[in-house]
Amino acid sequence: MESLILIILVIMPGVWSGNWKVTYTDQCALKGTSAVIKCEYDYPFGHIVTSVAWSKALYFSGKWRQVYLTGLPSPPDHFKYVGNTWGDCSLRINDVQHNDEGHYFFHFATTLDRWRSKTSARLSVRELTTVVQPSTVTEGDKVSLTCVSGCPTPVNIVWFRDGQHVPNPVFQAGREDAGRYHCAVQGQEAASSASVALNVQYAPSNVTLLMSPSVVKGSSVTFTCSSDANPPVTQSGYRLYKDGHFISSGQNHTISDIQPSHSGLYYCQAWNNISRRGTSLINSTEVHLDVQYRPENITISMDPPYAVEGSSVNLTCHSAANPATDNYTWYRSTSSSSSSMVYVSSGQVLSLPSVEASHTGLYLCQARNTVGENNSTEWLLAMEEKTHGSWSLPIVAGIGVSLLLTLVLALLLLWLKQRTHAEKKQPVYDFRLSGRGSSSSASEDLSNRIYANIHVSPSSPPVIAVPDVTPHSQRKSRHGHDASSAYEDEVTYSTVTITPRNPHRTYNSRSAHDSRSKSGENDSSVIYASLA
Template sequence: MIQVLILLLLQQAEKVSAAWSVTFENPDICALRGSSVEIRCSYSYPDEESVRGTAWDRGMNQNGVWERVRLSGLPSYNGRFEYQGDHAHNCSLVLRDLQENDTGYYYFWFDTDKFGRRSKTSVFLSVTGLRATVRPDRVRLGDSVTLDCQTECQNGKIIWFRDGRPVAEPTFQAQTTDTGNYSCAFEGLKSSQSDPVALDVWYPPLNVSVEVNRSDPLLVGSSVTLTCRGSASPAAITYTWWYSSDVSNSSTELQVGSGQVLSISSVELAHTGTYICQAQNRAGQSRSAELLLAVEETVHPLIVLGIGIKVIILLVLPPILIWVWKCRSRPHATNEENTSNDYENGIFG
C-alpha cells in the first residue's frame, strides 16, 4: 500500500513539474560584439493560473555569492533589452548592441496568482568579436597575402573591407595600392566588423626623378638646386648623388653628394655634365634618369652693350644714308627738267 502511495505521489509531482516549465529553444548562444540576439523562450503553467508579471535575470557572482539580478536593475542594459514575449506562453528576449561583458547566464522569471516561478535552467550567451590578421607579417611588393578572420562564432560568410571599401578576395598578390587598414565581418552584419589591422606593402623607391630650380641659361657664378623625388614604402632613408662629365661614358661617375637635396652655390664650367640621384630604403634602391646641366660662361655687360650698339648702327644707318641721298638728288633733277623745257620752247617758239 505504501509503495502505491509513493508511486501516486511521484506521478503527481511529474504532472505538476510538466505544468510549470520554462523551455529555451537554444540554451547555448554565440553572438558577435555589436550585433543583436534573440533568446527564444516559452513557458507553461496550470490552466487555472493567470500570469501577473514576467522578468529576465542575469546570473552574477556578487561578493562570492551567485545571484540572479534583474536586467532592469543593471544600468549597462538600459535601452539595450526588450521583452518580446507576452503573459501567455512566449518569453522571448532581444538584446541589442552586444558587448563582450554581456557574456554570461540568463534566466526567466514569471509570477502567477499563487506562485512565482523561475527557470531551473539558463541560457548561456557568449559574446565575441572578430579578429582580423594579415599573413605574412611583413609584405613586400609582389608577395602573396592572405587575410584571416578568426571568431568563436560561425554565423555565415566572411567579407572583407579595406579602408571601408569591399575587398574582392582574401588572397592576392601585393600591389602598392593594397596598403591600408583591413577589417572583416559576417555578410549582413557589417556593423559588427572586427577592429582594423594595417597592411603596409613595402616596395623600393619608384618613379625616382630629379627636379632642378634654375633659369636658362645656367651661367657661371649662379646657383642651382637639385631635388630627388620618388615614392617608397617605407620612406627612403638615404640619397646619393652621382656626377659624370663624360655624357657618353657612365663609368666615369663620381659621388658628389648625399641627402635629398644637392645645392651648388656658385656653378663653374667644370660642373657641366650629367647628374643622377639614387634613393634607397629597406626594400631596395632605384636610380633616376640622367639630368644634363650645361653651364655657360658669363658675358660682360660692356660687351653686351657694344654688341647692341653695333646692331643698332647696322640697322639704323643704311636707311639714314638712303634718305640723305634721295634728298640731295631731288633738286638737281628739277633743274634739268626746267632747262629742257626752255630749250624746247626756244626752237619751236
C-alpha cells in the same frame, strides 16, 4: 462559446503539461551584433500568465545575486523581450558588449502563483579577429585574409580596407593594396574586427630630381632627390650623378658657386634593397643644368691687321656668353687721355669702307645678353701712310734678305781664312845647298839654293832617302847616338827629294868631302839639311 474555450486550451501549452519548467539554449554572440537567447516555459492547468521578467546573475559583496534587467544601466531597447505570455520567453540583446556576458534567468507570474527558473541561459560574447598572412610582403607576393569569430555559429563575413570593400580575401599584393584591413558580419557591418595593417614593400618608383634648370654663374644651386618607396629610401640610398659620373650621396646636394663647367646632364639614383624586375637601383630622368653668364673674354680683331688711308677695315668683336650675345655696341675715344667714349655703331662687325684720319683712335666693344653686359679692352686704330704702307713690307723683306746674305758671306769668308791659315801652318822643310868655292860667287844667291819638298805620310813611317853628306867620323858617332836614342824619342820620317842647281853637275858627297879634308878647304860644298 465552447469553440472559443477549445482554442484557448490548445494555445496554452501549460494546460496540457501541467508542469512548471523553463528551457534555455546557451548563446554565443559577437560584439556589436544582436543576440537572441532562445527560451520556452510551461506551467500547470488553470494558470494565466500575468507578468514575465528576465534577470542576470551579478556578483556583489562576495555573493551572486539576481538583478532584473530593468534595473541594469543600459541604453534604451538594449534588452527586449521577444516572447509571449503562453510559452515563448526569448530575449533579444541589441549591440552586445562584453559586459553583457553572463547567466540569465527567466521569471513569470500567473493568476495563482509565480515561478523563477532553477537553471540559467549562458551568453558568451566574442569579437571578430582579422588575420592577414603575411602582414609584410614584397610587391607581387600572395596575401590571404582570415576572419576568426570565436563562436561556433557560421556567419557571413565581408572584408574592408580603409573603409573600402574588398571583394576577394586572397589576392596578389600590389603597392595599392597596402593599408588596414578588418572583417565584419554581413548585414551587421557595425560589428567589425579590429583593423590589421598590410605592409607591401616595393622598390623606389617615381624617382625625381628637383633643381632649378637655369641658373646664373656664381649663384647657389641645390639638387633634391625624392622617390616613392617602401621602406622609404634613406639618406645613404640616394646618389647624384653628372654625365654618368658619381658626384655625391645623400638626398640633397648644394653647389654654392656655380660655374659653366657645372653644366651637364644630372640624374638621381635611389635604392632601398628591394628589387623590381631584377634591379634594385632605380634612376630618375635626366635633367639638364644650364649655367648662364654674361659675355666674357671680349676681344677685338682687325682685318686687315693695318689700316691704310682710303682702304677698308673691319673690326670684329668676339665674346663667350650663355645665352649667346645678342647685342654689340661700338664706342670710340679720339684722345687717349679722355675717359669718355662716343657711340659709333652697333653690330658684331664695325666696317670702315674708307679709312680717314678722323677714324683713328681707341675703339671699345660692349657685348650684352639677357644676363648682363661687359666691355672689351680698348683697341688702337692707327692709320699708316699710303706709300709707306704699300712699300714698307717689301722694303723690310729686302733688308732682311740682304742682312741674311751678308751674314752668310761673312761666315764663308771667315771659314776660308781659317782654312788657309791652317794650311800655312803645316811643316815645310827647306833644304839649302850652299857652295863657297872658287867657282861660286857672292852674287849667286837664290840660284844656288836647292829646295826639297817633303811629303809626310800619315799612315806608316816612310824611308827617308837623304844623301849622306855627313863626314865619316861624324857618321860613326852619330850612328851610335841615333841608335841609342831611337827608342826614347818619337821619330818622324819624311821623304826628301833634293834637286841640284845644275842638273848636269853631279856631286859626290863622299869624294868631295875627302878632297876638301885633304886640301884644308872650308866645307863650303856641304849640303845642310835642316828639319823642323
